[in-house]
Amino acid sequence: MDIVIYITVLFYSVSTAGYLLYLFIQKKYLHQIGHYLLITGFLWHSAAIVYWFIQTGTIPVHNLRETVTIAGWTVVGVFIIFQYKFNLKILGIYAAPLAAIVMLIASQLPAESAQAKNIFNSFWLVLHIFTIFIGEASFALACGLGILYLMQERAIKTKRHGFFFKRLPSLELLDYTGYACIVVGFTFLSIGLAAGFVYAKSVWGKLWSWDPKEVWSVITWILYAVLLHERLAVGWRGRRSAIMAIIGFAVLLFTFLGVNFFLKGHHEVFTRL
Amino acid sequence: MLDIILVGLNHKTAPVELRECLAFSKDETAAALEAFQKDPAVIEAVLFSTCNRMEILLATDNRSDALKAAKMFISEFKNIPVASFENALYIHESDEAVRHIFRVASSLDSMMVGEPQILGQIKEAYLTAISKKASGVILNRLLHRTFFVAKRVRTETGIGDHAVSISYAAIELARKIFGSLEGKKVLLIGAGEMAELAVEHLLRNRVGDIVVANRTFERGVELAKNFNGKAIRFEEITDYLKSVDIVISSTGSPDFIVKRNHVKGVMRSRRNRPIFFIDIAVPRDIDPEINDLTNSYVYDIDDLKGVIDENIGDRNKEARKGERIVDEAVIRFRQWYESLNAVPTIIALRNKIDAIAKTEVKKTLQNLNHLTDADCQAIYRMTDALINKILHDPTLFLKNNGCHGNKSIYLDTTRKLFKLDE
Numbered sequence: 001m002d003i004v005i006y007i008t009v010l011f012y013s014v015s016t017a018g019y020l021l022y023l024f025i026q027k028k029y030l031h032q033i034g035h036y037l038l039i040t041g042f043l044w045h046s047a048a049i050v051y052w053f054i055q056t057g058t059i060p061v062h063n064l065r066e067t068v069t070i071a072g073w074t075v076v077g078v079f080i081i082f083q084y085k086f087n088l089k090i091l092g093i094y095a096a097p098l099a100a101i102v103m104l105i106a107s108q109l110p111a112e113s114a115q116a117k118n119i120f121n122s123f124w125l126v127l128h129i130f131t132i133f134i135g136e137a138s139f140a141l142a143c144g145l146g147i148l149y150l151m152q153e154r155a156i157k158t159k160r161h162g163f164f165f166k167r168l169p170s171l172e173l174l175d176y177t178g179y180a181c182i183v184v185g186f187t188f189l190s191i192g193l194a195a196g197f198v199y200a201k202s203v204w205g206k207l208w209s210w211d212p213k214e215v216w217s218v219i220t221w222i223l224y225a226v227l228l229h230e231r232l233a234v235g236w237r238g239r240r241s242a243i244m245a246i247i248g249f250a251v252l253l254f255t256f257l258g259v260n261f262f263l264k265g266h267h268e269v270f271t272r273l
Numbered sequence: 274m275l276d277i278i279l280v281g282l283n284h285k286t287a288p289v290e291l292r293e294c295l296a297f298s299k300d301e302t303a304a305a306l307e308a309f310q311k312d313p314a315v316i317e318a319v320l321f322s323t324c325n326r327m328e329i330l331l332a333t334d335n336r337s338d339a340l341k342a343a344k345m346f347i348s349e350f351k352n353i354p355v356a357s358f359e360n361a362l363y364i365h366e367s368d369e370a371v372r373h374i375f376r377v378a379s380s381l382d383s384m385m386v387g388e389p390q391i392l393g394q395i396k397e398a399y400l401t402a403i404s405k406k407a408s409g410v411i412l413n414r415l416l417h418r419t420f421f422v423a424k425r426v427r428t429e430t431g432i433g434d435h436a437v438s439i440s441y442a443a444i445e446l447a448r449k450i451f452g453s454l455e456g457k458k459v460l461l462i463g464a465g466e467m468a469e470l471a472v473e474h475l476l477r478n479r480v481g482d483i484v485v486a487n488r489t490f491e492r493g494v495e496l497a498k499n500f501n502g503k504a505i506r507f508e509e510i511t512d513y514l515k516s517v518d519i520v521i522s523s524t525g526s527p528d529f530i531v532k533r534n535h536v537k538g539v540m541r542s543r544r545n546r547p548i549f550f551i552d553i554a555v556p557r558d559i560d561p562e563i564n565d566l567t568n569s570y571v572y573d574i575d576d577l578k579g580v581i582d583e584n585i586g587d588r589n590k591e592a593r594k595g596e597r598i599v600d601e602a603v604i605r606f607r608q609w610y611e612s613l614n615a616v617p618t619i620i621a622l623r624n625k626i627d628a629i630a631k632t633e634v635k636k637t638l639q640n641l642n643h644l645t646d647a648d649c650q651a652i653y654r655m656t657d658a659l660i661n662k663i664l665h666d667p668t669l670f671l672k673n674n675g676c677h678g679n680k681s682i683y684l685d686t687t688r689k690l691f692k693l694d695e
Contacts, residue, residue, distance in 0.1 A: 170452035235544025238568045
């Protein structure tokens with residue numbers, strides 16, 4: 001497994017280098033190199049996950065290492081889809097290194113996995129895990145777009161058009177894409193939470209058990225719900241929306257990792273070190 | 274062998290009064306080319322003239338006569354003594370002439386580096402020269418290379434990127450805020466050349482409705498008609514802030530016309546959609562504090578000038594890359610030009626035929642095993658003799674002046690006919 005992850009890290013890192021060079025030199029072929037390397041890495045990554053799945057018969061989320069691996073995989077997958085939809089070349093400068101770092105972290109985590117129990121084989125669990133991860137990956141991108149938005153807004157407001165002003169797209173595009181990411185993320189998070197409840201009901205016999213991760217997930221969900229509501233109701237957009245996307249993602253990261261380290265609960269098994 | 278020379282003057286060497294005197298209209302250019310054709314020293318000629326420059330490109334076998342002829346011609350045609358413009362003229366020969374025309378077409382020599390019109394102007398002048406059959410092998414090739422180089426400089430460097438005029442800079446900013454300008458509503462407050470120019474640029478970017486507010490309503494109605502827009506009264510501006518996206522202001526008012534609380538008040542009913550103020554007026558019309566509100570952006574004339582200065586700096590930096598491309602192209606052109614000498618062409622032709630004959634004979638001999646070495650040698654000798662006989666007349670023709678003066682056309686044809694340039 002180690003070597004497979006290292007190769008994935010390598011693909012994503014070289015892709016990052018391509019995007020970085022593109023940022024500085026602005027040649028189209030550099031972007032294409034970065035993009036195709038990312039896709040190649042993603043295919044490799046996907047093949048590895050499928051292989052692990054076939055080998056163990058369950059989706060590989062038995063420990064933190066595997067969970068993080070899946071998280072990195074969904075970030076890249078979601079980014080590739082958004083890239084095709086919105087053609088936002090510059091976002092690669094955020095997504096590729098993010099994926100590389102996530103995978104690098106995964107490679108450093110211990111590898112022993114818990115015994116595969118039959119609880120991993122439920123349809124609801126698979127649905128729960130994949131939708132949640134897709135949702136989280138979308139929020140990660142929304143956070144990146146929020147950061148880019150704030151940078152571009154600052155350049156325009158302060159009237160100092162430096163390095164980034166020329167390279168970043170329009171505020172409108174950044175804002176709209178960020179919004180799209182949040183809508184997608186929110187939809188998937190909702191489905192994922194619902195699937196989680198159904199699964200909890202089937203395994204533990206109750207929908208809700210005040211597990212800290214459950215509580216924090218719902219807090220995250222409410223946060224994004226508020227953001228979306230405000231946008232639709234009073235037109236929260238631009239700066240505020242960008243800041244909220246960043247805060248939302250910080251809370252999400254805490255839900256994903258922090259809860260497991262600081263608080264106990266039945267999700268522990270998925271992120272056991 | 275013909276020489277390339279270039280005689281000309283531009284905004285750096287000649288004041289505008291002189292450039293005006295020496296400008297050639299399209300018809301005058303055609304007449305000039307006809308006159309050049311009558312001169313025995315001038316073999317090929319192209320002339321182009323813009324408001325910033327006048328340049329004559331000549332291919333000649335007698336450079337001093339051609340130069341004299343060019344000066345005399347300008348003097349007679351424009352009715353101005355040679356002495357009064359001679360000092361403003363620059364004269365470039367061979368490589369330098371090539372470099373100059375490359376630089377001019379790539380807009381590296383322009384008053385505003387990177388301006389895009391010059392290439393079109395040269396193309397037009399070249400078409401005139403072609404229609405008059407004034408240009409020949411050398412200048413045709415030179416001009417084609419010129420267009421190629423200019424295009425390369427434009428696509429491979431950022432020399433034409435980013436606006437260098439106030440109104441374009443404003444449009445570029447608007448694009449950075451709104452992305453596409455299609456369907457955006459524009460409010461023009463006051464009037465003025467620069468503001469109206471900006472509105473015209475916006476219209477070209479397919480903005481939506483134009484609303485015009487003027488202190489004198491009649492003037493507003495008149496302006497609105499020009500833009501196919503709608504005139505409103507000055508007092509209605511605050512109401513319209515609710516719906517417009519871009520505000521261009523250029524009035525003579527001593528006070529701010531749009532104040533912070535006006536914009537703050539409408540932001541909610543705008544549902545926070547961004548609004549962009551372009552303040553061209555001095556003293557300013559738009560309260561600069563509006564820029565501190567979220568989703569509203571204010572640029573005054575100084576801000577826009579700052580943007581332009583920055584862009585000009587960038588263009589000059591990019592121009593250096595352009596110079597490198599030009600240098601490279603000059604060397605390439607010289608290689609072609611030198612190949613127009615008779616000797617290298619004859620050698621290249623011989624080598625090509627030789628190589629073909631050698632491979633074919635070798636192929637044939639491989640299947641004829643019964644031949645002795647002596648037989649093979651005989652066959653080789655026969656091929657050599659064949660080549661010599663076949664190439665005898667063409668070689669003589671190219672070496673001697675069988676073509677009277679303009680040998681380059683035959684050399685060029687030979688090179689093309691036998692594909693010697695690959």
